[in-house]
Amino acid sequence: MTEEKNEKDLQFTGEELELLTRNEETAEEPVKSGRFMPMIPLRGLSVFPCVVLHFDIGREKSIKALEKAMLLNQTIFLATQRSADTDLPTAEDFYHIGTVVKVKQMLRLPGDNVRVLVEGVCRGIIEEVLAENPYFKVRISEYHDPAVEEPSAKMEALTRTLLDAFDQYLELNPRMNGDIFGSVASMKHPGRLADVAASHMEIGTDAKQQVLEAFDIEKRLEVLSDILARENEILAIENDLNAKVKDEMNKHQREYFLREKMRAIQEELGQGEDMQSEVEEWTAKLAELDLPQVCREKAEKEIKRFSRMPSNAPDVTVIRSYMDWILTLPWNKLSEDNLDLVQAKKILDEDHYGLEKVKERVLEYLAVMQLSKGLKGPILCLAGPPGTGKTSIAKSVARSLNREFVRMSLGGVRDEAEIRGHRRTYIGAIPGRIISAIKEAGTANPVFLFDEVDKIGTDFRGDPASALLEVLDPEQNKDFTDHYLEMPFDLSKVMFITTANNIDTIPRPLLDRMEVIEVSGYTEEDKVKIAQNYLLPKTRKDHGLEDHQLSLTEKAVRDVINFYTRESGVRNLQREIGSICRKTARQVVEKKKTKVRVTPANLESYLGKKRFHHDEIAKENKVGVVMGMAWTAVGGATLSIETAVLEGTGHLVLTGQLGEVMQESAKAGLSYIRSKAAELGIDGKFYKEKDLHIHIPEGATPKDGPSAGVTMCTSMISALTGIPVRNDLAMTGEITLLGAVLPVGGIKEKVLAAHRAGVRKILLPKENEADISEIPASVRKELEFVLISHMDQVLQEALVK
Numbered sequence: 001m002t003e004e005k006n007e008k009d010l011q012f013t014g015e016e017l018e019l020l021t022r023n024e025e026t027a028e029e030p031v032k033s034g035r036f037m038p039m040i041p042l043r044g045l046s047v048f049p050c051v052v053l054h055f056d057i058g059r060e061k062s063i064k065a066l067e068k069a070m071l072l073n074q075t076i077f078l079a080t081q082r083s084a085d086t087d088l089p090t091a092e093d094f095y096h097i098g099t100v101v102k103v104k105q106m107l108r109l110p111g112d113n114v115r116v117l118v119e120g121v122c123r124g125i126i127e128e129v130l131a132e133n134p135y136f137k138v139r140i141s142e143y144h145d146p147a148v149e150e151p152s153a154k155m156e157a158l159t160r161t162l163l164d165a166f167d168q169y170l171e172l173n174p175r176m177n178g179d180i181f182g183s184v185a186s187m188k189h190p191g192r193l194a195d196v197a198a199s200h201m202e203i204g205t206d207a208k209q210q211v212l213e214a215f216d217i218e219k220r221l222e223v224l225s226d227i228l229a230r231e232n233e234i235l236a237i238e239n240d241l242n243a244k245v246k247d248e249m250n251k252h253q254r255e256y257f258l259r260e261k262m263r264a265i266q267e268e269l270g271q272g273e274d275m276q277s278e279v280e281e282w283t284a285k286l287a288e289l290d291l292p293q294v295c296r297e298k299a300e301k302e303i304k305r306f307s308r309m310p311s312n313a314p315d316v317t318v319i320r321s322y323m324d325w326i327l328t329l330p331w332n333k334l335s336e337d338n339l340d341l342v343q344a345k346k347i348l349d350e351d352h353y354g355l356e357k358v359k360e361r362v363l364e365y366l367a368v369m370q371l372s373k374g375l376k377g378p379i380l381c382l383a384g385p386p387g388t389g390k391t392s393i394a395k396s397v398a399r400s401l402n403r404e405f406v407r408m409s410l411g412g413v414r415d416e417a418e419i420r421g422h423r424r425t426y427i428g429a430i431p432g433r434i435i436s437a438i439k440e441a442g443t444a445n446p447v448f449l450f451d452e453v454d455k456i457g458t459d460f461r462g463d464p465a466s467a468l469l470e471v472l473d474p475e476q477n478k479d480f481t482d483h484y485l486e487m488p489f490d491l492s493k494v495m496f497i498t499t500a501n502n503i504d505t506i507p508r509p510l511l512d513r514m515e516v517i518e519v520s521g522y523t524e525e526d527k528v529k530i531a532q533n534y535l536l537p538k539t540r541k542d543h544g545l546e547d548h549q550l551s552l553t554e555k556a557v558r559d560v561i562n563f564y565t566r567e568s569g570v571r572n573l574q575r576e577i578g579s580i581c582r583k584t585a586r587q588v589v590e591k592k593k594t595k596v597r598v599t600p601a602n603l604e605s606y607l608g609k610k611r612f613h614h615d616e617i618a619k620e621n622k623v624g625v626v627m628g629m630a631w632t633a634v635g636g637a638t639l640s641i642e643t644a645v646l647e648g649t650g651h652l653v654l655t656g657q658l659g660e661v662m663q664e665s666a667k668a669g670l671s672y673i674r675s676k677a678a679e680l681g682i683d684g685k686f687y688k689e690k691d692l693h694i695h696i697p698e699g700a701t702p703k704d705g706p707s708a709g710v711t712m713c714t715s716m717i718s719a720l721t722g723i724p725v726r727n728d729l730a731m732t733g734e735i736t737l738l739g740a741v742l743p744v745g746g747i748k749e750k751v752l753a754a755h756r757a758g759v760r761k762i763l764l765p766k767e768n769e770a771d772i773s774e775i776p777a778s779v780r781k782e783l784e785f786v787l788i789s790h791m792d793q794v795l796q797e798a799l800v801k
Contacts, residue, residue: 034127038065039077039136041094044084046208048195049099049120049145050187058113059087065135066106066116074103077124077140080205091136096126097213100142120195123215143215145191158221159190165228166197172235175202191217194224203227275316279307282323290332295487299326318424325431325485328439334493335443338402339370351396352389353530357517358382362397365495379472379496381453381511383503384519387569390499391451397497398447406437410464411452419467421484431484434471438489445493453510454500465507472496472513521568521636523752523776524561531557535574543581550584552577552598559600562756563610568749580606617758618727621800624719627730628711629754629762630703631746636753638730639703641696641711643719648691656696659704665735666694669713672739672791673720680795682720692716707744709735710763713791714798723799730754731763731794739791747771755779763788763797 040062045055057063069076079098086093105117124140131137151159163185170176180200187193198211207227214220282303286296306319338344341363348359358380365378382390391407398405413419421432430436437448456465470476477491498514500506522530532554540550552560565572583606584596598606618625624643629636652670654663670692677684694712696703710733718725732750734742743765752775754762764772766787772780788794 034139035142036130036137036139037072037075037077037100038068039079039098039126039138040065041081041089041136042078043081043086044205046080046199046205046212047078047099047101047118047120048199048208048212049122050192050195051199052104052117052119053199054105054115054117056109056113056115058111061133061135063112063114065137066103066114068135069103070106075121076101076103076118077126077138078118079126080209084205090132091129095209095213097209098124098126099212100124100140123212145189145217148189148191148217151190152218155190155218155221158218158225159193162194162197162221162225162228165225165232168232169201169228169235172232172239173202176200191220194220198224198227201227201231203231275307275309275311278320279303282327285327289327292488295326295331298487299323302326322424322484325435325439329435329489330438330442330444331489333443334445335403337366337369337445338400339366341366344400347400348393348396351399352393353534354522354526355389355393355519358393358397358519361515361517362400366401379474379498379514381498381500381503381506381514381516382519383500383516385521385568386501387567387571388519388521389569390519391449394447394449394497394499397495401447401495403495404441404443404446405449406441406446407449407451408433408437409451411455412457413464414457416464416467417483419464419471421482423483424486429484431482434480434491435482435485435489438491438494444490445495447495447497450496450498452500453498454502454505465510468510469513472498472510520748520774521752522570523779524558524756525776525778527561527570527573528554528557530570531561531573531577535570535577539574539577539581543578543585545581545585545588548595549588549593550581550596550598552580553600555600556598556603559603560607563612564607566612576607621724621727623722623724624715626711626715626718626725626798627727627754627757627759628708629730629732629750630705630707631749636746636749636751638753638757638759639696639708639711641694641708641715643712643715644693644695645686645719646691646693647689650687650689651691653691653693654695655693656699657702658696659702661706662704662708665706665709666712666716668737669709669716669735671737672713672735673716675737676739680717680721682717686720690720692719705744706734706742707732707746707750709733710741710788710791710794714794717795718799721799723801725798726761726800728758728760729763729798730757730759730761731788731798733763733765733788733794735791741765741788741790741794743767748774751775751783752779755783760784761786761797763794765789 040057042055047053057066065076077098078101079094079096081089081094083093100121100123101118102121103116103118107115109115122145123143125143126138126140128139129136130139148155163181166184167181170178170181184193184197184200187196194211194217198208201208210227211220211224214223282299286299286303289296291299302319302322306316306323309316309319344366345359345363348362352359361378361380382393384390394407395405417432419432419434421435422429431439434448438444438446450468453468456468470480471491474492477494479488480491481488503511503516531552536550536552537547540547560576561573564576567573580598584593587593587596604610617627618640624645626641628639628641630639631637652666654666658666670687673680673682674687677686683689694715696708711731713735714725714731717723732744732747734744736742747764747768748771751762760782761784763786766789769787772785786793786797788797
């Protein structure tokens with residue numbers, strides 16, 4: 001850089017020269033003010049009094065300031081910039097406390113740079129920046145440390161603490177020369193000792209500026225001691241980390257050396273051939289598999305990676321396990337479907353009685369399979385009460401299709417990895433249970449049963465129900481990716497069947513992907529046939545009994561069904577038959593009996609006292625007593641609803657553990673009666689002078705639902721008018737304030753319960769007419785159904801006038 005120097009710029013005024021001369025004459029004063037001198041802002045550098053150091057300057061302003069100082073008394077003021085990134089600083093960009101230095105030597109370097117050697121004289125405070133161009137010219141106040149003849153006890157203590165900390169700093173910092181301590185400790189003046197120590201430290205300019213701004217000697221010692229304490233703590237941590245890294249590197253180097261040595265030994269012993277033979281075996285098996293291209297490339301990459309590993313590498317076992325899964329999965333191995341509809345129907349009928357909807361759907365699937373080879377597997381959801389054969393019918397479906405059967409229970413499953421598997425980054429990672437089940441089946445088109453799909457849980461480990469969305473979606477499951485395999489597997493040929501007791505708890509998106517088939521409870525006739533044709537022969541065989549050794553009369557079977565079980569399915573019925581078989585087996589062994597015949601007369605000797613008693617219709621018509629019908633998880637039930645009219649003030653009392661919906665139905669019925677009191681022949685002031693008490697027996701059993709609305713309303717009208725209700729009649733339906741009757745659910749189960757109780761006439765909402773076809777024909781022909789749409793029709797049919 002070339003620069004033209006203005007001679008006028010390099011001259012001080014007469015006033016400034018007078019002040020310079022005056023300051024030189026009074027150099028021993030501790031504080032001097034009003035001294036003029038050029039200034040250089042330093043980047044990333046701090047200079048302390050009594051310290052000699054050199055640095056390079058290259059900015060035009062700085063060189064001009066240096067030349068000005070050299071023309072006068074070689075004295076210049078140095079201040080540190082606040083940011084080293086500022087190229088053209090202004091008065092706000094540097095600290096106003098710095099150091100007055102004496103220029104000892106100046107040397108011009110190539111490139112218009114100047115190297116200068118300076119010695120710190122004293123601290124200085126800028127009182128005023130007189131000019132910024134062509135160089136910085138400032139008026140400063142100088143501060144000289146006072147002489148310390150006899151240091152105070154505190155100052156002596158601070159000095160010793162500082163020296164100890166500085167000695168520790170030099171030991172902890174490998175970049176520092178230990179000889180520095182001697183030159184620092186030799187300083188007699190505590191203030192100068194702190195300045196020299198700070199100048200040698202590898203700390204930021206901000207920290208050094210704190211020391212420079214500490215004019216009081218004790219304060220300066222305290223500031224530097226605090227800085228040293230923090231630096232020593234940081235250096236100790238750094239050294240600890242460096243030692244750990246070094247130890248780890250040494251450990252890895254040692255392990256590498258030992259592994260290489262072991263590999264050489266294994267090659268000498270011929271043990272390295274085992275891995276090579278594994279690679280060749282895997283390659284041959286992979287060539288035989290008809291894998292998708294992306295899967296083949298992934299497997300080949302893992303084999304190549306395995307071949308380059310030493311035999312004792314940690315990943316060797318992981319890759320072995322992974323390749324075992326890849327090569328043993330049935331990628332395109334399919335079992336041949338039995339497309340004979342007659343044979344399939346025969347097998348389904350052999351294993352199960354009833355369940356016509358399920359059987360019909362399977363036969364439809366087979367029929368379509370004959371016409372279209374590319375049909376994707378259906379996804380069925382069998383929903384119904386426990387013990388109705390949902391799980392066992394799935395096994396029969398697999399047998400009828402000539403497919404393998406696999407089952408996975410979802411009850412209580414909370415971890416998404418159960419479905420999708422674990423990623424191979426985890427120790428002990430394995431595929432999910434879906435891929436595991438497919439491998440166990442040995443074919444890519446088994447019948448896969450997800451049992452208890454309505455009981456899936458959710459927690460912090462993920463949402464298994466959401467993971468199932470991909471599995472049970474025909475458009476997505478052809479590319480199902482398990483986290484462990486990390487490659488797509490085609491599940492579209494699998495026939496998925498799920499079971500549930502209550503579809504209300506199944507997440508809506510998951511339910512939307514399934515075809516729901518309702519599996520309702522069995523009628524008494526169904527249970528009799530199931531017991532005689534399926535349960536008794538199977539249970540008898542399981543207990544080692546011959547056919548002639550045990551027999552049950554039909555009446556005995558009906559008594560077991562009615563008085564020892566209360567369920568929609570036949571699970572408890574099978575247990576009771578098992579109990580009879582066990583007692584029979586004991587009689588055969590102990591008493592050498594050759595034939596046992598169970599009848600209603602001796603049934604209690606096998607099963608004990610009767611445990612259940614079904615409701616029966618009243619023997620006569622009664623006022624205020626109406627038979628309703630209810631749905632429960634184990635089938636239908638009848639409810640005898642009673643109403644009493646009492647003297648009072650218009651209160652409605654409800655007992656029998658009625659839920660909120662049922663209570664609201666009673667209140668709606670009462671409001672309807674009040675609005676129609678005149679037409680019904682009821683005193684219009686009854687709601688002020690009478691109390692109504694509605695009670696539904698079996699008070700320990702909670703009850704709820706809207707279907708008892710017409711029943712409670714009829715019971716209240718009967719009690720208020722004194723007109724009895726037919727004893728052989730039952731009803732169900734929801735009521736509105738205007739007397740309209742709305743449809744309800746569970747019609748089949750309710751009607752079966754009423755039929756069992758001896759009811760001959762049933763009132764159903766008109767909109768439930770379609771549900772009558774679901775009721776068995778044997779029951780329908782013994783009942784009279786009346787379809788109702790308003791309370792007027794109910795009262796006309798129910799009240800005996």
